[in-house]
Amino acid sequence: MLTRAQTDCYQENGFLVLKQLLPETEIEMLRQELNWMINSAPIHLGASENRYNQVVEHPEDYAFTVLDPDSGHQVINRISNPLARSEVILRTYGHPKLLQAVTSLYGSDFVPFAESIVIKMPENGAPFEWHQDGNFKTGVQPVRGVNFGIYLYPSTQDNGCLHVIPKSHRWGQANLKSMAEKHGPRLPNSIPVPVAAGDVIVHDRNLIHGSFTNTSPDLRITVYFGYHRRDTVVDVFTPEHIRQREQVIWLAIQHRAKSNLVTEEEDGLPMVADEQPFSLGQFQSEMSHFSLEEKAKILRAPPLAI
Numbered sequence: 001m002l003t004r005a006q007t008d009c010y011q012e013n014g015f016l017v018l019k020q021l022l023p024e025t026e027i028e029m030l031r032q033e034l035n036w037m038i039n040s041a042p043i044h045l046g047a048s049e050n051r052y053n054q055v056v057e058h059p060e061d062y063a064f065t066v067l068d069p070d071s072g073h074q075v076i077n078r079i080s081n082p083l084a085r086s087e088v089i090l091r092t093y094g095h096p097k098l099l100q101a102v103t104s105l106y107g108s109d110f111v112p113f114a115e116s117i118v119i120k121m122p123e124n125g126a127p128f129e130w131h132q133d134g135n136f137k138t139g140v141q142p143v144r145g146v147n148f149g150i151y152l153y154p155s156t157q158d159n160g161c162l163h164v165i166p167k168s169h170r171w172g173q174a175n176l177k178s179m180a181e182k183h184g185p186r187l188p189n190s191i192p193v194p195v196a197a198g199d200v201i202v203h204d205r206n207l208i209h210g211s212f213t214n215t216s217p218d219l220r221i222t223v224y225f226g227y228h229r230r231d232t233v234v235d236v237f238t239p240e241h242i243r244q245r246e247q248v249i250w251l252a253i254q255h256r257a258k259s260n261l262v263t264e265e266e267d268g269l270p271m272v273a274d275e276q277p278f279s280l281g282q283f284q285s286e287m288s289h290f291s292l293e294e295k296a297k298i299l300r301a302p303p304l305a306i
């Protein structure tokens, strides 16, 4: 659970850094998984094969930045649908500390919004323009969700760390085009948020944020998990769609419990036998077991994008 000081800080500033929320062993497993996912990515945007001539399922999950239109040189910048692609990431999704932190902010009635992985490759990491998340098209609601960004490596100004304008989550929809025209790329009152590996940056989706290019030799990877308060999405999406997204939490907790039993017996992997699984409260009894097909469908249900 977060402390009162932490939740107050989040409400006040629109963001919060949770230092060393996840243990190094878990972060190392994610690093190894991402290393493999990046290595086995499609060779370029639209390709269905990777560098080992293997077919990549759902190659559209991978996004690239075109560095040189003439040579077609591209660099990977994002992987979507990570819970469907990786059991290691699904296991982390069920981490009780993460889900308890969400509960501290939104209460127990929250639903998953979307997940993705931002990758800034050394020397060539793409910038993210200043933005507020989502499109505001469903009506500007004061609460439009929260993103948790788990950092697998240290993030610094050199490797393109996140920048934010504290307190801007209270401004409603900002005119970022005119702000950029007036002030250039460094917006007034914006600050960098450098973090260590294992830290988590929690930010309100209304907060103005962005990041600059990675010009350093260091990789930056952030695993994003986003959540909504249920009452903000019930009138926007069908109950079936919301239900599917909610079932992701149950799948992750189940998967974590199973894989913790296995990892306990193996050398060198984390011992988490004493971990208390996150409790789904009133929904736990309603959740059933799913076939592989049902599981695949749940893990690929579209984001609850507002």
Ligand SMILES: O=C(O)CCC(=O)C(=O)O
Residues within 6 Å of the ligand: 118, 128, 133, 160, 161, 162, 209, 210, 211, 222
């Ligand atoms: O992690 C970053 O640098 C920014 C990512 C972001 O804001 C987004 O994916 O919308």
